[in-house]
Amino acid sequence: MDEGKPVIAVTHVNRAFGDKTVLKDITLQVNQAETFGILGPSGSGKTTLVKLLTGIDEVTSGEVTVLGVRMPKLAMLQQIGYMAQSDALYTELSAKENLEFFAALYGLKGGNRTRRIGDVMELVNLQEHLRKRVDQYSGGMKRRLSLAIALLHEPPLLLLDEPTVGIDPVLRQSIWKELKALNRKGTTIVLTTHVMDEAEKCDRLAMIRDGVLLAADTPAGLLQATGTASIEEAFLCYGGVRR
Amino acid sequence: MRIRAITLRILQQFIHDRRTMALMFIAPLLVLSLMSLVFGSDAYEPRIGVSGGAAVFSSALEAEQAEVTSYADEASGQAALKAGAIDALLTMKGDAPAIVLEGSNPAANRTVIMALQEAAQSLRPQAPGGGQLQPQISYLYGAEDMKTIDRFGPIMIGVFVFFFVFLIAGVSFLRERTTGTLERLLSTPLKRWEIVTGYVCGFGIFTVFQALLISWFSIQVLGIMMTGSFGYVLLMTLLLSMSALTLGTLLSAFAANELQMIQFIPLVIVPQIFLSGLFPLDTLPLWLQRIGLVTPMYYGSEALMDIMVRGRGWSDIAGDVFMLIGFSLLFMLLNVLALRKHRRM
Numbered sequence: 001m002d003e004g005k006p007v008i009a010v011t012h013v014n015r016a017f018g019d020k021t022v023l024k025d026i027t028l029q030v031n032q033a034e035t036f037g038i039l040g041p042s043g044s045g046k047t048t049l050v051k052l053l054t055g056i057d058e059v060t061s062g063e064v065t066v067l068g069v070r071m072p073k074l075a076m077l078q079q080i081g082y083m084a085q086s087d088a089l090y091t092e093l094s095a096k097e098n099l100e101f102f103a104a105l106y107g108l109k110g111g112n113r114t115r116r117i118g119d120v121m122e123l124v125n126l127q128e129h130l131r132k133r134v135d136q137y138s139g140g141m142k143r144r145l146s147l148a149i150a151l152l153h154e155p156p157l158l159l160l161d162e163p164t165v166g167i168d169p170v171l172r173q174s175i176w177k178e179l180k181a182l183n184r185k186g187t188t189i190v191l192t193t194h195v196m197d198e199a200e201k202c203d204r205l206a207m208i209r210d211g212v213l214l215a216a217d218t219p220a221g222l223l224q225a226t227g228t229a230s231i232e233e234a235f236l237c238y239g240g241v242r243r
Numbered sequence: 244m245r246i247r248a249i250t251l252r253i254l255q256q257f258i259h260d261r262r263t264m265a266l267m268f269i270a271p272l273l274v275l276s277l278m279s280l281v282f283g284s285d286a287y288e289p290r291i292g293v294s295g296g297a298a299v300f301s302s303a304l305e306a307e308q309a310e311v312t313s314y315a316d317e318a319s320g321q322a323a324l325k326a327g328a329i330d331a332l333l334t335m336k337g338d339a340p341a342i343v344l345e346g347s348n349p350a351a352n353r354t355v356i357m358a359l360q361e362a363a364q365s366l367r368p369q370a371p372g373g374g375q376l377q378p379q380i381s382y383l384y385g386a387e388d389m390k391t392i393d394r395f396g397p398i399m400i401g402v403f404v405f406f407f408v409f410l411i412a413g414v415s416f417l418r419e420r421t422t423g424t425l426e427r428l429l430s431t432p433l434k435r436w437e438i439v440t441g442y443v444c445g446f447g448i449f450t451v452f453q454a455l456l457i458s459w460f461s462i463q464v465l466g467i468m469m470t471g472s473f474g475y476v477l478l479m480t481l482l483l484s485m486s487a488l489t490l491g492t493l494l495s496a497f498a499a500n501e502l503q504m505i506q507f508i509p510l511v512i513v514p515q516i517f518l519s520g521l522f523p524l525d526t527l528p529l530w531l532q533r534i535g536l537v538t539p540m541y542y543g544s545e546a547l548m549d550i551m552v553r554g555r556g557w558s559d560i561a562g563d564v565f566m567l568i569g570f571s572l573l574f575m576l577l578n579v580l581a582l583r584k585h586r587r588m
């Protein structure tokens with residue numbers, strides 16, 4: 001894909017459930033090979049926005065394009081690795097069976113499938129637990145397995161909804177290292193979080209509150225614009241404590 | 244490829260979940276065994292046709308609570324008997340009466356013979372030749388030693404297969420939604436019809452074994468009467484499971500949790516059982532009988548009765564076979580549409 005063209009373009013998007021508007025006139029762009037963070041308090045509309053990007057959900061008005069294609073589009077799902085906020089795993093199956101199932105859905109076959117399963121499980125540090133049943137996994141282990149599944153088919157775009165919840169700091173750091181490595185290989189990553197220190201690691205950051213996009217810039221740019229010392233303060237400055 | 248992945252996954256889930264597997268295989272056998280032990284019989288008003296000289300019995304039979312219909316000749320009486328409009332046909336062979344019983348309902352057989360004997364007793368003084376009145380008895384279907392379970396058996400096989408498959412398929416599809424895996428599936432390039440077809444294949448393989456086991460057990464172990472082809476019994480059981488499976492997964496779209504799925508039992512399963520022919524339908528109001536015609540179980544029981552009791556073949560069950568295939572396809576199609584609620588493409 002050509003340089004300069006955004007991987008994701010969201011233009012004047014509204015999403016309403018019944019008469020409740022959850023996303024209000026959101027416009028933003030995500031560039032290739034960057035980590036784009038969506039930061040916002042609980043209920044601000046992060047998950048709703050991510051679902052619009054996957055194409056599972058549809059906008060009420062406005063437009064979402066991914067890799068130049070207007071969403072929703074079934075064929076684009078092959079290009080996206082999605083990690084939902086809640087772990088969607090078959091708990092009565094082993095990790096291996098879960099991975100094999102999703103690998104098959106994405107069309108991975110034979111040796112390639114086995115190799116990828118080994119790779120992603122190593123990446124999330126679960127290789128010794130490959131044959132364990134998922135209902136014997138801890139919360140953090142399930143989270144990591146979900147991430148592994150999202151990475152399986154080497155998609156050029158990753159949409160991760162709160163990927164590091166319940167993961168300890170050491171492992172979180174190693175996961176961030178891997179995400180950055182994927183960035184270098186050209187993978188675009190969009191993730192949601194409400195952890196401030198994690199937000200600082202993103203290349204660019206969007207802040208939403210009550211479905212309104214407050215700002216979208218690099219962390220440094222946000223600090224500069226608000227004249228604050230931390231992302232947390234910047235967020236408060238944009239949100240409630242408006243001067 | 245993707246359908247195969249879903250099929251395989253469902254099989255793996257079953258293998259890991261022994262208890263559900265047991266429910267699907269063992270529970271129907273248990274209940275069927277119990278039924279075959281327990282079933283008694285109940286009062287029934289027989290419908291008897293008379294033709295020719297046998298008309299002299301009419302009033303005496305009516306006095307015994309029988310519903311009597313007169314036929315101009317034996318042939319039209321035979322036709323009515325085959326069609327199931329009457330339970331027995333009384334004719335005169337020379338000066339001795341002869342009765343042919345339809346035979347598939349043991350309760351009806353018993354009451355017909357009893358009514359006839361009572362009627363013969365009351366007619367004795369007027370009859371010529373005294374002892375000549377003991378009628379010759381023959382059966383169109385079934386046999387003298389047919390038990391109540393032999394009539395209920397075929398319907399019950401249908402009922403239990405339908406019940407368990409409906410519930411298990413419905414709940415597992417529902418859990419796909421409540422645990423978020425459905426949304427996860429819909430975030431892969433899987434098409435909606437592939438999900439539905441995958442489910443049909445995965446459960447289909449299980450229902451083949453279930454159908455085999457239940458049919459074999461009912462016939463060989465419980466000794467339920469079986470005059471037709473085992474292959475056809477298997478086919479009907481399987482088709483009935485298919486319609487239960489597709490209906491269960493469809494209706495799970497309208498349930499928010501497992502308990503709401505259970506609530507479909509009195510709404511969807513029980514009425515079907517009542518209208519399936521287990522109990523005589525003729526006494527029901529016509530609109531209620533018509534409702535039976537839009538339920539899969541009606542066709543399944545009908546065909547299983549035809550095969551097992553009446554020993555009938557393809558030409559008689561073909562209509563039921565196509566109806567059940569039609570139901571399954573319709574439910575699948577509706578399910579693909581219902582999934583639009585979760586992903587429009």
Ligand SMILES: Nc1ncnc2c1ncn2[C@@H]1O[C@H](COP(=O)(O)OP(=O)(O)OP(=O)(O)O)[C@@H](O)[C@H]1O
Nearest residue numbers: 017022040041042043044045046047048049085194
């Ligand atoms: N299907 C739905 N129907 C109605 N309202 C919904 C639906 N999904 C989300 N909402 C509403 O939209 C708002 C935003 O929800 P969303 O899940 O996007 O929040 P979030 O930012 O992801 O929160 P969290 O950090 O807690 O995950 C909430 O007020 C929620 O009640």
Ligand SMILES: [Mg+2]
Nearest residue numbers: 046047048085
């Ligand atoms: Mg969320």
